[in-house]
Amino acid sequence: MSEKSFQLWPDMASSFALDVDLLYGFLIVVTIFFSILISVMVIGFSLYYRRGRKVNRKLGHHSNFTEVIWAAGPFVLVMIMFVWGAMLFYKMQTPPENTLDIEVVGKQWMWKIQHATGRQEINALHLPLGQPIRLRMISEDVIHSFYIPAFRVKQDVLPAFFTQLWFEPTRIGTYHLFCAEYCGNEHSKMIGTVTVMAPEEYARWVEEGVQEKPVDAGERLFTQFQCNTCHQSDNSGNGPALAGLFGKKRPLKGGGLVEANDQYFRDSILNPHKQILAGYDAMMPTFQGQLTESDSLAIIAYLKSLPQLPIPENSVSMQDLNP
Amino acid sequence: MKKNYLTNGQTVASWLLTGDHKRIAMLYLVSVTLFFLVGGVAALMFRLELLTPKGDMFIPEQYNRLFTLHGVMMVFFFLIPAVPAVLGNFLIPIMIGARDLAFPKLNLASWYIYVIAGICAIIALIQGGVDTGWTFYTPYSSTYSNTAVTAAVLAAFIAGFSSILTALNFIVTVHTMRAPGLTWFRLPLFVWAHYATSLIIILGTPVLAITLLLLGLERVCGVGIFDPRLGGDPILFQHLFWFYSHPAVYIMVLPAMGVISEMVACAAQKKVFGYEFVAFSSLAIAVLGFLVWGHHMFVTGQSMYAGFVFSFISMLVAIPSAIKVFNWTATIYKGSIVWNTVTMYVLGFLGLFTIGGLTGLFLATIAVDVHLHDTYFVVAHFHYIMVGGSVMGYLGGIHFWWPKMTGRMFPEFFGKLSALLVFVGFNLTFFPQFVLGYLGMPRRYHAYPDEFQMLNVLSTAGATVLGLGYALPLFYLIWSLKYGKKASNNPWHAYGLEWETSSPPPTFNFDVMPVVTRPAYDYDTEAAEQLAKVEDKAIDAIRREHEETAL
Numbered sequence: 001m002s003e004k005s006f007q008l009w010p011d012m013a014s015s016f017a018l019d020v021d022l023l024y025g026f027l028i029v030v031t032i033f034f035s036i037l038i039s040v041m042v043i044g045f046s047l048y049y050r051r052g053r054k055v056n057r058k059l060g061h062h063s064n065f066t067e068v069i070w071a072a073g074p075f076v077l078v079m080i081m082f083v084w085g086a087m088l089f090y091k092m093q094t095p096p097e098n099t100l101d102i103e104v105v106g107k108q109w110m111w112k113i114q115h116a117t118g119r120q121e122i123n124a125l126h127l128p129l130g131q132p133i134r135l136r137m138i139s140e141d142v143i144h145s146f147y148i149p150a151f152r153v154k155q156d157v158l159p160a161f162f163t164q165l166w167f168e169p170t171r172i173g174t175y176h177l178f179c180a181e182y183c184g185n186e187h188s189k190m191i192g193t194v195t196v197m198a199p200e201e202y203a204r205w206v207e208e209g210v211q212e213k214p215v216d217a218g219e220r221l222f223t224q225f226q227c228n229t230c231h232q233s234d235n236s237g238n239g240p241a242l243a244g245l246f247g248k249k250r251p252l253k254g255g256g257l258v259e260a261n262d263q264y265f266r267d268s269i270l271n272p273h274k275q276i277l278a279g280y281d282a283m284m285p286t287f288q289g290q291l292t293e294s295d296s297l298a299i300i301a302y303l304k305s306l307p308q309l310p311i312p313e314n315s316v317s318m319q320d321l322n323p
Numbered sequence: 324m325k326k327n328y329l330t331n332g333q334t335v336a337s338w339l340l341t342g343d344h345k346r347i348a349m350l351y352l353v354s355v356t357l358f359f360l361v362g363g364v365a366a367l368m369f370r371l372e373l374l375t376p377k378g379d380m381f382i383p384e385q386y387n388r389l390f391t392l393h394g395v396m397m398v399f400f401f402l403i404p405a406v407p408a409v410l411g412n413f414l415i416p417i418m419i420g421a422r423d424l425a426f427p428k429l430n431l432a433s434w435y436i437y438v439i440a441g442i443c444a445i446i447a448l449i450q451g452g453v454d455t456g457w458t459f460y461t462p463y464s465s466t467y468s469n470t471a472v473t474a475a476v477l478a479a480f481i482a483g484f485s486s487i488l489t490a491l492n493f494i495v496t497v498h499t500m501r502a503p504g505l506t507w508f509r510l511p512l513f514v515w516a517h518y519a520t521s522l523i524i525i526l527g528t529p530v531l532a533i534t535l536l537l538l539g540l541e542r543v544c545g546v547g548i549f550d551p552r553l554g555g556d557p558i559l560f561q562h563l564f565w566f567y568s569h570p571a572v573y574i575m576v577l578p579a580m581g582v583i584s585e586m587v588a589c590a591a592q593k594k595v596f597g598y599e600f601v602a603f604s605s606l607a608i609a610v611l612g613f614l615v616w617g618h619h620m621f622v623t624g625q626s627m628y629a630g631f632v633f634s635f636i637s638m639l640v641a642i643p644s645a646i647k648v649f650n651w652t653a654t655i656y657k658g659s660i661v662w663n664t665v666t667m668y669v670l671g672f673l674g675l676f677t678i679g680g681l682t683g684l685f686l687a688t689i690a691v692d693v694h695l696h697d698t699y700f701v702v703a704h705f706h707y708i709m710v711g712g713s714v715m716g717y718l719g720g721i722h723f724w725w726p727k728m729t730g731r732m733f734p735e736f737f738g739k740l741s742a743l744l745v746f747v748g749f750n751l752t753f754f755p756q757f758v759l760g761y762l763g764m765p766r767r768y769h770a771y772p773d774e775f776q777m778l779n780v781l782s783t784a785g786a787t788v789l790g791l792g793y794a795l796p797l798f799y800l801i802w803s804l805k806y807g808k809k810a811s812n813n814p815w816h817a818y819g820l821e822w823e824t825s826s827p828p829p830t831f832n833f834d835v836m837p838v839v840t841r842p843a844y845d846y847d848t849e850a851a852e853q854l855a856k857v858e859d860k861a862i863d864a865i866r867r868e869h870e871e872t873a874l
Contacts, residue, residue, distance in 0.1 A: 006777045010762045024691055024761070031681040038652060038677045042670055045655040049591075050662065051855045057657045057848050066653070067600050067646065074645040078638035081688045086631050088690035093627045108467070142463040143557055145622065145697060149763020152694040156623045158558070159462060160551030163624040176772065180697040180765045182456050184463060185383045188768040271554070288552065 013175055013196060014151035015168040019088050021152075026084070030077055092153070095166035099134035103214075105293050106137065106144035106157040109186035111177065112294060116301075117206050118213035123192030125177060127169050128202035134166040136262065138293045145181035148194050154180055160271070162263050169196040218302025221295055225287065239284060240277055243306035251278040265300045266293075327730065327827040342427030343830055348413035349728070350434050352721075355405050356797070358441065362396030363793060365389045370752075370786040373779045378770040386769040387454035388470070394457030395475060399482045400441060402709055403571065405717045406578035408437070408489055411517045413728060415493060417821040417828060418511050420502025420837040425495040433488035440482035447474035456767060458568070461549035461560040465541040473542055480535045483528040486574075490521035490528075502820070504839035511819055511843055512601050516581025519605040523570045523577075523612060531567035534560065558623055565616035573612040576676075576708055577605055579716025580647060583672050586723050587651045589817040590666040591658025592851035594844040597650040604643035611640050621692050630689050637687035644680045648673065659851040664738030665815060668719030671746040675711025679704060682757065700760025703753045711749055718745065718796065725800065726810030730827040733807055737799040744792030751785025816854065818846050 012018060049055060102125070103114040113121045127133055137146055137157045146165060147154040150173075155165040179190035197205060212220075222228065230239035240250075246265070249257045253276040258264055267274045269291060272284040291299075328345045332338075338346055369389045372380040381389065412430065416423050424430050447453055450471035455464040464472050497510070497518050538560065540546045547553025549560045588595045595601060617625060617633030651673060660666055682704040686692045695701060719742075726732055755778040764775045771779070813822040824833050 007762060007774055008758060020690060020694055023688065024685070024694075027685050027688060027691065030684070031678070034681055035674075035678055038648060039674055041652050042655055042673050045652070045658070046660045046662070046666060046670065049655070049658050049660055051592075051659045051851065052859060057659065057852070059657055059848075062597065067597050067650075070649040071642050071646055074641050078641045078684060078687075081684055082635050082638045085688035085690045085692075086634060089621075089630065089634075089693065090627065092690060092693060142467050143460060143623075147697075147763070147765065149694070154622050154693050154696060158624060161558075161624065176763060178763065178765045182387075182460070182463070182767040184467060185387065185454070187387075188378070188383070188765075188770045271551075 011150040011171070011173065011175060013169060013171040013173060014148075014153065015170055016088075016092060016152045017150070017170070019091070019152075023081075023084055023088060027081065030081075092166075095134045095164070096132050099132045099166055100128070101134050101136060103297050104135050104137040104146060104157065105140060105297070106146070106179070106183075106190075107140035108142065108184050109179070109190040111146070111179075111190065111192055114214060114294065114297065115206050116214065118210040118216075119206050119208065120211075123177070123190075125192065125194045126202060126205055127194065127196050128199040129169055129172055129196050131199060132166060132168045134164055136297075137163050137165065138266070138297075140293050142183050143181050144179050144183050144190065147178040147180040148175060149178070150175035150194070156181055160267075162266065169194075172196050172198065214298045214301040215305045216302075217295075218298035218300070218305075221291070221299050222302055225290070227299075230284070239280060242303050246304045252276065253278045253280065253282075262300055265303060266296050269296045269299060325825075326829065327825065328830045329730070329827050331830045340431070342423065342431060344412050344416050344424045344427065344430055345728070345828065345830075347430050347434050348409050351404060351408040351412060351437070354434075354438065354441065355401050355409060358396050358400035359405075359793075362393050362401060363790065365393040365396070367786060367790055369393070370783040372769070373771075374783050376771050376773045376776050376779075381769070383769045384454065387456075387767070388452030390767060391453045391456050391475075392448065395444065395453070395479065397709075398457050398571070398575075399479045400437075400444065402575040402713055403482070403486055404437060404489075406582060406713065406720065407486075407493070407517060407520060407574075408433075410582060410717070410720045410724065411493065411513075411578060412489070414724065414821055415496060415514060415517060416500070417824065417832050418514055418819060419497065419500060419505055420820050420833065420839065421496060421500040422831040422833075424492045425500060426492050429488050430492055433485045433492070436481060436488065437485040440478045440480075440485060443474055443478035443481060447471040447478060450474055458564065459535075459538060459560075460564075461538065461541070461557050462551070462555070465538055465548075465560075466550045466552070473539060476535045476539055476542075480532055480539075483532050483535075486524045487528050490524035493517050493521040494525070502837050502839055508599065508602075509839055509841075509843050510602075511581075512584035512595060512598065512605075513578075513581035515602040516577045516584070516605050519609040520574050520577045522606075523574050523609050526613070527567045527570040527574070530563060531571075534563040534567065537563075558620070558625070561620055561623060562616065565619045566613070569616045569619065570609075570612040572705070572708065573608050575713045576716075577608060579672070579713040579720075580605065582716040582720035582723070583651065583669060585817075585819070586665050586669050586719055587654050588844045588846060589723070589815050590663075590669050591655050591660055591848075592816065592846045593654055593658040593848050594842075594846055595650065596653035596656075597646070598843060600646050601650050604646045607643040608640060611636060611643070615640060618687055618692070621689055622696050634687055634689040638684070641680065641684060641687075648677055648680070657848070659848050659855070662739075664722050664733075664735060664742055665719065667739055667742035667746075668715060668722060671742055672712060672715040672719060675707055675715060675746070675749065679707030679711050682707060694763075695760055697765055698760035699756040699764050699766055702766050703756035703760060706749075706753045706756075710753075715745065718742075718793075721796070721800070723815070724821070725803070726814045727821055727826050727828070729804055729807075730810050731803045731807030732810050732814060733796075733803045734799050737795060741792050741795040741799075744788055744795065746792075748785050748788030748790070748792050752782050752789050753785070755779070755781040755785075816851060818844055 105112040111123050113125050139157045139159045144157040146157050151167045153167050155163050175194045177192040177194050230237040231242050233241055235241040245260045248260050250260055252258050258275050270288045272286055273282050276282045328343055453472055453475040454470045455468050537548045541548045547555040549555040549557050584595055615637045617629055618637045621630050722738055759778045764771055810826045812826050820837055
């Protein structure tokens, strides 16, 4: 975050900043070139050919070749912009394997950040330098947008749907965090700070003031809401056993497959009738209103942490797949 | 004295029950001006708030209502109807040599529908305003906002029918009522632009109507369509909304492009360069405009590949736009230009539209849009198109055809002054916003970090100049109605059927049905020069006479 009262260029603090700025610079050069070209021509012609001046106004033949030239020139330029922008966007959309995952929940009007160690923060995000970060984000209410100008990244945060954002902080410092999607009265207060720290400093910081790890919170909620009444570990309950389910493809009632990912787990808790596994009845109550998105994230963390148990496959037959 | 359309019936009923397209245009002129004033005052108020980083003039509730009011008024009640309903209504029948539009009663009905929509908007205002932004994004608008969203959405819904009727009228009129000899490729480009616009209106507006209806259903009846809590999809709204509202941008700017084509030919006293290319580029923009809505949604989490496709098609829009700008520029080349109000508005439009178009490329470039989306850069860009392009074209057109519409000339000095003030004020208002956007200032922020203040102060200073530039024509144009010099039939030596009838035209436009034998823009640049010489000689002669009498 700049202390200056006036600036013309934003801080550059992520691995994308230079890439985006170079492309932006190219666009500026094109814009300045054509703006000056058009301005000089229209003003120049209007002065040179003003009425009453004795100048040659004899017209040549109108040729379509001129039209082709001034359509082709812009075409080539915009295709360069398109390809350059698409390649960079591909990079922005493809996180590497070794990311540090942090969870973000947006709600009117604050950002709740959950580190994997259990440390939580509100309207602040602490990050280690040089470490690729992946944010998994969801909103409790309306659409928000997670925006760090110094990193040149932005991603809408949606109700009921996970989105993700990745970047690599490259400069120690404090930067703005904004909500970019209008979300109601205090939209302009839904701001915070992003602090990039040295990795060892971050390692110390993230272990301080921890109250409850998400995995532990998840286990607590799982017990508290008596999920194991139906989801018994030996698969004898009314619902499927959950250990080792994450990442697997499971058949759905009425056909089709679903990958048991974060989104699937989240929907199963808060909107359980959206997708019913083959072989089960739509009998699970919704926990919408009782559990928040943060709670469901904790439960997902707990479920993911469960040891792999062999799941008996007897409850799902090929007959269920093709009703 | 022979009656013209203004003097033919003086009662209030003769205006409110008229079928005359010119009178209906005047009714629209008055009503869009009123809505423009409401929207403009709202803008000035929140620009004042933004002078300081802290939110100290209004509370957030008021600020959010002000920018929503500004957006709703300007988009649905000014920009969309302005050029087509005022200038298009007045000129299209005259330009094609017809007595009126094909369906005069439908034309009047469209004005009444517009007024009803306007009343709905005012009711929304009285109910305490709306705070969703003109984009009505769900689920904020459908479930969370406590403001008069339903009335505002109803207003936009009704206003849509008014545009549909006008567009339908234009399409039928252009197809069926052209004067003998007026082939498609002899039509003024103004008519081509309105034809393209009408196609977009007819194809796009029903989608908006459906979208707003669904929003109303969810808000009023609780039917889950967009709110995930009710089982809906919040992004679906954005797809539906932008499927109309991106083409709506072209609804706002294409007619203004048509105005500029007329004005540039007259200003240069020369045939528009590459007539067919300008005409077809309007149609190309109309078609491409329907295929680019996803560029508003690059960061919503839509598929990356969808993003690529929308980025690619958005880039293509640059080509017909560039063709237009280059052809207008080439029209000025070897022309015979007088530096009057008309010319100044043309030059202002070309400069601002060029910058607006080029900065659109930043937002079509997907990786750069990630940073710029929902910042002031976007605000600056679309104001360069909407205000720099559409409003400049509209105001220019009002000046250009004012003598025809009212039979009076406006004071040339004030005309030039207003064009200059608008140009300078506009750039001062919106140029700093490009910088603010790249620095990362999000739009719709009531309070902002200190380091953005300097640029915001510049922007507000510009807004006051711009406000002055817009207020000025209001005064001198009204003044000219009574005190302006009487206009001849063709004060600008322009070419086109509208300049062959009297100023103001009679109720049925022409005393004899015109027959067209020449191509569009059959200007004679050399003749304009000869005329200038004759005029110069005449002026010299008068001066000499004065000197002699003085001696």
